[in-house]
Amino acid sequence: xxxxxxxxxFLSIQEGENLTVYxxxxxxxxxxxxxxxxxxxxxxxxxxVVTGGEVKKLKRLTFQFGDARKDSSLHITAAQPGxxxxxxxxxxxxxxxxxxxxxxxxxxxxxx
Amino acid sequence: xxxxxxxxxxxxxxxxxxxxxxxxxxGTSNPNLYWYRQAAGxxxxxxxxxxxxxxxxxxxxxxxSASRPQDRxxxxxxxxxxxxxxxxxxxxxxxGSGANVxxxxxxxxxxxx
Numbered sequence: 001x002x003x004x005x006x007x008x009x010f011l012s013i014q015e016g017e018n019l020t021v022y023x024x025x026x027x028x029x030x031x032x033x034x035x036x037x038x039x040x041x042x043x044x045x046x047x048x049v050v051t052g053g054e055v056k057k058l059k060r061l062t063f064q065f066g067d068a069r070k071d072s073s074l075h076i077t078a079a080q081p082g083x084x085x086x087x088x089x090x091x092x093x094x095x096x097x098x099x100x101x102x103x104x105x106x107x108x109x110x111x112x
Numbered sequence: 113x114x115x116x117x118x119x120x121x122x123x124x125x126x127x128x129x130x131x132x133x134x135x136x137x138x139g140t141s142n143p144n145l146y147w148y149r150q151a152a153g154x155x156x157x158x159x160x161x162x163x164x165x166x167x168x169x170x171x172x173x174x175x176x177s178a179s180r181p182q183d184r185x186x187x188x189x190x191x192x193x194x195x196x197x198x199x200x201x202x203x204x205x206x207x208g209s210g211a212n213v214x215x216x217x218x219x220x221x222x223x224x225x
Contacts, residue, residue, distance in 0.1 A: 033213070040221070044216070048213065099171075101158070
């Protein structure tokens with residue numbers, strides 16, 4: 001059973017378009033993180049959201065945490081080829097044995 | 113500043129051979145350490161995590177084992193590799209008492225033939 005479902009799995013768009021990717025779960029998380037991973041490299045953290053309903057902006061990227069802390073979305077405005085990569089969401093359950101559960105990711109390709 | 117190193121970056125091994133992947137963290141003490149596996153460039157599966165020297169928790173039954181002989185060293189091993197062990201292995205660390213943020217190494221690509 002996949003705790004975190006990401007959609008779409010694949011997305012190919014043209015430079016300048018807007019897009020939204022989703023991360024959904026039936027479980028409540030104490031926090032949720034978004035990472036971007038480029039081929040052959042480790043994931044790099046983009047943002048952490050903690051509070052239900054929280055919205056965070058990182059330049060052209062807008063992240064939202066659902067009110068019930070079960071889901072999140074990532075919106076990219078005016079996508080650029082440099083945004084190409086695998087976007088992973090990860091939910092945290094906290095505690096001393098801190099573990100992240102990852103979704104399968106959305107593979108985004110932005111064509112010039 | 114903290115850094116994480118993983119090696120080797122690429123490894124091609126025959127079925128039945130042993131495996132040792134090493135991960136070290138610098139610039140911090142008593143970190144939480146993690147091994148993840150990523151198949152076909154998709155989601156990450158947590159294999160092992162450790163909150164201290166000699167303390168290893170396994171998430172899934174498998175052909176692999178992990179050890180933490182020193183505070184900032186985490187090793188992933190196998191006595192006999194299977195074809196299904198192929199994948200991209202990622203080590204990560206987190207400040208044991210700080211922010212809940214994982215920092216990943218660059219990964220080790222293992223191909224078992």
